[in-house]
Amino acid sequence: MVPEAITALAGTGAGALVSAMASDAWQTGRDGAVRLFRRRADAQRALLEGQLDHHATLVERADDPDGARQLIVGQWQLELVQLLTEHPDAEPELRRLVEEVQSELPRGGKNWVMTNIARDHGTAYGVMGGNVIHYHQGMPPEPPTGEDPRP
Template sequence: MLEESLTALAAAGGGAVVAAMATDAWQVTRDGVVRLFRGRSEVEGRLDEDAALVAGAEDPDGARQALVPAWALRLRALLAEHPECAEELRALIRDVPGGQHSVQHNTAHDNGRVFGVQHGNIVFHQGPESRHQSPESRPDA
């Protein structure tokens, strides 16, 4: 169970790191990753190379998606060696500017129902009752 949670944390961290590449949030995120890896020069070099790849890519989002597994793997290896870094990684993910931005659009028609879930919350909205519904079948009748 603990290993699964660290793997999930590493995957989230990999996503946060590459999502910040070539954005205004990059320098803050880069500095946080360098601290997390205790200033290992090879990590600094890899961060800079990967950020340059994203910045120069014809499809930056595609480049980011391709880099996520590699950064998840690096972070998983770090957590395997230093599980005490887990909380610091959680803070980094939480503090990445724009890192927790989500948008969801749902529409319910007639008697339709929408169940939307984001970040563990469940939201229930029921559309207006249909004009074609018989009075006997309405709950307020």
């Protein structure tokens, strides 16, 4: 089983790489990916380079580039999981690539939207770009009855 940290880093790397396709950050993303995949055999590396170029062309020609990116990001996550599993020494290089690509992407493309809805005495916790840690012991208190508990 692949450790969660590898899967998460590969997902971040794939997201950055695919986001760079058909953008001004593409050359940085492509060059970085080629450097990462230099650890693979020549035939496999050439195949991956061709796939990178093909996917970038698909995104560039798509009526909905973001939809195209969503369809191919999983393949690159899988490739990066495999690479990190076989070559754990590639992790720092992948992290640098993510930082480089993200710094070149337009800022407007980094907008997030989150909607949280809690119903029927529920509780909703949400965070963007951080963590939520909630510890709860015992049974939750009874919901309010609408009566004033003061004498």
